Amino acid sequence: MKSILIVGAGFAGAVHARCLAEAGYRVQVIDQRPHIAGNVYDYVDDNGMRVHAYGPHLFHTKNTEVADWIRQFGVFVPYTHKVRARLPDGQFAPMPINLDTVNMVFGTDFTDAAQVAAHLARVALPIAEPANAAEHLYSKIGRDLTDLFFRPYTKKMWVLDLEDMSAAVVKRIPLRSDRTDTYFADDELQMMPRDGYTALFQALFDHPAIAISLSTAFDKAMLAGYDFCFNAMPIDAYFDFAEGELPYRSIRFHHATSDDTAQPGWCTTNYTDTGKLTRATRWDALPHHVVRETGRRTITAEEPCDYRDNAMERYYPVKTADGRYQAIYDRYRALAEAQAARIAFIGRCGTYQYLDMDQVINQSLAHVRRWLARQ
Numbered sequence: 161m162k163s164i165l166i167v168g169a170g171f172a173g174a175v176h177a178r179c180l181a182e183a184g185y186r187v188q189v190i191d192q193r194p195h196i197a198g199n200v201y202d203y204v205d206d207n208g209m210r211v212h213a214y215g216p217h218l219f220h221t222k223n224t225e226v227a228d229w230i231r232q233f234g235v236f237v238p239y240t241h242k243v244r245a246r247l248p249d250g251q252f253a254p255m256p257i258n259l260d261t262v263n264m265v266f267g268t269d270f271t272d273a274a275q276v277a278a279h280l281a282r283v284a285l286p287i288a289e290p291a292n293a294a295e296h297l298y299s300k301i302g303r304d305l306t307d308l309f310f311r312p313y314t315k316k317m318w319v320l321d322l323e324d325m326s327a328a329v330v331k332r333i334p335l336r337s338d339r340t341d342t343y344f345a346d347d348e349l350q351m352m353p354r355d356g357y358t359a360l361f362q363a364l365f366d367h368p369a370i371a372i373s374l375s376t377a378f379d380k381a382m383l384a385g386y387d388f389c390f391n392a393m394p395i396d397a398y399f400d401f402a403e404g405e406l407p408y409r410s411i412r413f414h415h416a417t418s419d420d421t422a423q424p425g426w427c428t429t430n431y432t433d434t435g436k437l438t439r440a441t442r443w444d445a446l447p448h449h450v451v452r453e454t455g456r457r458t459i460t461a462e463e464p465c466d467y468r469d470n471a472m473e474r475y476y477p478v479k480t481a482d483g484r485y486q487a488i489y490d491r492y493r494a495l496a497e498a499q500a501a502r503i504a505f506i507g508r509c510g511t512y513q514y515l516d517m518d519q520v521i522n523q524s525l526a527h528v529r530r531w532l533a534r535q
């Protein structure tokens with residue numbers, strides 16, 4: 161029986177591990193953290209709340225194959241995510257921008273989508289070919305909405321001005337002219353694992369051919385003991401940063417306890433001010449997240465930072481308008497291709513791209529099935 165080493169017990173590693181085990185391979189999974197589930201790891205805190213250790217993870221997808229595959233490993237319950245942005249006057253406006261957001265910001269009383277679309281067309285700037293994120297947003301919603309909702313948030317999140325960001329980063333932010341106030345309205349499948357992500361991963365790894373070693377960092381000497389390695393570690397670290405560093409933004413999480421158990425009707429509040437925090441999450445808005453009723457609620461605020469200021473926790477690859485980090489990544493990918501007979505880089509940090517959970521599952525299923533077909 162061939163044996164495979166998998167570095168990383170997050171979604172990329174888990175999907176590979178499960179498929180390989182089911183195909184008859186012996187699989188050893190290692191992770192340097194003391195827990196499984198990678199960045200989607202959750203736990204129940206002293207307030208009885210289920211908290212996602214690395215920020216709120218909402219499962220949403222259009223891909224029914226991915227949804228059906230992951231549902232084999234746990235019960236999922238419907239959940240529709242809602243976000244509000246706190247305005248300077250204390251109001252909470254729906255995000256993404258919709259009809260009510262426009263009314264709150266401009267003091268208008270539009271009642272239908274056509275009025276909003278006409279208003280946005282009036283305030284939008286005539287930029288035919290936007291060269292960066294600022295120009296893209298100005299060309300869609302004008303200066304007021306851009307500078308209120310996106311400029312300070314982007315500066316806090318990326319330490320970049322919108323002018324220095326690729327338009328691609330903001331292109332995926334939806335804009336609505338009706339009253340739709342759900343965050344992922346375009347994804348038909350929005351759901352959460354009823355018993356949490358950690359339990360889901362326990363089921364994913366529950367196979368006699370899978371062994372897991374936690375608190376175990378990858379070492380190149382390990383490769384000699386296996387026929388192949390799927391590796392979700394940062395690709396620049398694997399190559400000892402020979403081509404330069406691939407930077408990431410990270411987040412420090414600040415947990416607070418509230419005695420106010422009245423749910424406001426949304427989960428995440430975005431901050432539009434220029435302070436350090438970008439957003440806060442009320443865990444009680446998520447289904448089955450009040451695991452034990454204590455009369456207390458946990459609210460977690462997020463403070464973006466450089467990954468070097470947060471124990472090298474790599475969350476978001478940095479995308480710039482000039483693509484300089486993508487060029488570094490391309491050089492690492494070329495180095496990796498030269499070793500393709502014994503190692504493949506997978507997942508977010510292995511491929512230096514921001515991927516939602518459904519995308520990681522989808523890519524991993526396709527990748528491991530292609531690999532298996534070649535054996």
Ligand SMILES: Cc1cc2nc3c(=O)[nH]c(=O)nc-3n(C[C@H](O)[C@H](O)[C@H](O)COP(=O)(O)OP(=O)(O)OC[C@H]3O[C@@H](n4cnc5c(N)ncnc54)[C@H](O)[C@@H]3O)c2cc1C
Nearest residue numbers: 168170171172192198199215217218378393507508516517
């Ligand atoms: C703040 C935040 C919020 C998010 N919210 C959502 C959301 O709402 N919806 C959504 O779909 N997606 C969300 N995502 C994306 C989601 O987290 C990723 O899609 C998913 O976790 C990627 O899985 P992965 O296996 O590629 O990486 P990870 O989950 O990061 O797993 C990689 C694992 O490799 C381990 N590792 C790294 N280096 C080594 C080494 N040298 N030796 C041993 N182990 C190593 C790490 O410890 C880690 O556990 C969010 C991401 C972040 C950062």
